[in-house]
Amino acid sequence: MAAIKVLDLTRVRAGPACVRQFADWGADVIKIESPEYMEVSDGWGGLRDGPDFQNLHRNKRSLAINLKDPEGIAIFYKLVAEADVVVENFRPDVKFRLGIDYETLAEINPRIVYASISGFGQDGPYAKRPGFDHIVQGMGGLMSLNGDASHGPMRAGFAVADVGAGMYCAIAIMTALLERQTSGRGQWVQVSLLQTMVSMLDFQAARWLFLQEIPQQPGNDHPTSIPTGVYPTSDGYITIAAGEQAMFRRLCASLQRMDLMEHPDFCSESLRSENRVALNTILSAITRTRTRAEWIALFEKDSVAAGPINSIDEVFADPQVQHLGIAQPLHHPRLGDVEVVGQPFILNRTPSQMRTVAPDRGAHNHDILSDIGYSPEQITALKEKGVL
Structure with missing residues (x-):
């Protein structure tokens, strides 16, 4: 230029x-x-x-x-x-x-x-x-x-x-x-x-233009794809994105809770969205049992989309951020x-x-x-x- x-x-x-x-x-x-x-x-x-x-x-x-x-x-x-x-x-x-x-x-x-x-x-x-x-x-x-x-x-x-x-x-x-x-x-x-x-606003604006749906505040949850949100660990928080069926299956396997995949309230994407509070309560109880680092290492091994919730100093200390x-x-x-x-x-x-x-x-x-x-x-x- x-x-x-x-x-x-x-x-x-x-x-x-x-x-x-x-x-x-x-x-x-x-x-x-x-x-x-x-x-x-x-x-x-x-x-x-x-x-x-x-x-x-x-x-x-x-x-x-x-x-x-x-x-x-x-x-x-x-x-x-x-x-x-x-x-x-x-x-x-x-x-x-x-x-x-x-x-x-x-x-x-x-x-x-x-x-x-x-x-x-x-x-x-x-x-x-x-x-x-x-x-x-x-x-x-x-x-x-x-x-x-x-x-x-x-x-x-x-x-x-x-x-x-x-x-x-x-x-x-x-x-x-x-x-x-x-x-x-x-x-x-x-x-x-x-x-x-x-x-x-992108897809949130499109929801109104196409369907006349007024999106609400979802907090840390994704508006439609559940579980996608923030979960506590023993020393901080992580975020998990496992709304799609194949990813949710991998999450359940990684957590050793395959019963959740077959549960009548959680077995489809629409049901998980409808019953998000109950599902997130179960998942939060599980994620509290290990540290952030332990969960991230496990999820990486099992190809589950997840990451730590970093403060700004942690962002710039992250090896991938430094690599970039x-x-x-x-x-x-x-x-x-x-x-x-x-x-x-x-x-x-x-x-x-x-x-x-x-x-x-x-x-x-x-x-x-x-x-x-x-x-x-x-x-x-x-x-x-x-x-x-």
Whole structure:
């Protein structure tokens, strides 16, 4: 992706998660920020050296310009003329006020792929609402499905709508770039957190669309495939996925409880789903008799789908996680040696690379402006006038 230039106007999480996909594969990503004196944060306050910011903004260059200043906009337009992609996640009206909307930029560069991420879409009755992951998890149905009914609606423990929107937006940009190879023209890509959340419901959403079934909160159980859930051991918890007949048979054999396979309440997938409480009570009494490690070793030998419930430190200590190399090292000039979360997919010829830590604000002003024809004297003058 070294030939791709991305102008990153995004803030907080969804947009940066999108742009990170390009930065990690070598695209020239220029993070457009406001100058320090404007006191406009990236949504992180003073946490620029914190793990979240560093994880989201590695492999980028930073240009700090005032987009409310005509000379700042002129700089941005020069960058657009040479860019392939612009990504923004302002509220829908902001881009038009600044003069950086798709139609304006397409006049400068008809090949530009312009991506907008919003809470609820670029138009419609909710377009002007502020969109946050927590709000969209509720509005998009996830909180009605997550957790146990006795505790009420439950949010997911990470920013699923934000990260999902970032991933969908990256896919949409790549699709537009592929289409551009045929048409020679860019286009406006639009992604919202609400669309993302509904789409990610997947089979749960399809149950309503096809059957008008309203899914309920299943707790740790799978909505339909039982036993698939969390079971206690003598020193922690494991998860088992054995709803399908052949897998349930292997589970019963491994537990030395083949009687469960023939039990009139558990002998079919539909009966196990209907009688899940009774079955889970029996299984939990059995799994409590051994340790996590003992059960996992036994189930692996017997080809039963199961795994431990790991805390985050256990996740990164897991030998398979270490083998996959998801924790990637970087050296930070102030923080020393650190690790960030790497990419979840592998390309055998062109792997992702962790090249640089997240840049300081405006760290690459001189280099970027020099690349588009500004002299050292002009850059100094722009700094003195507050454009940079």
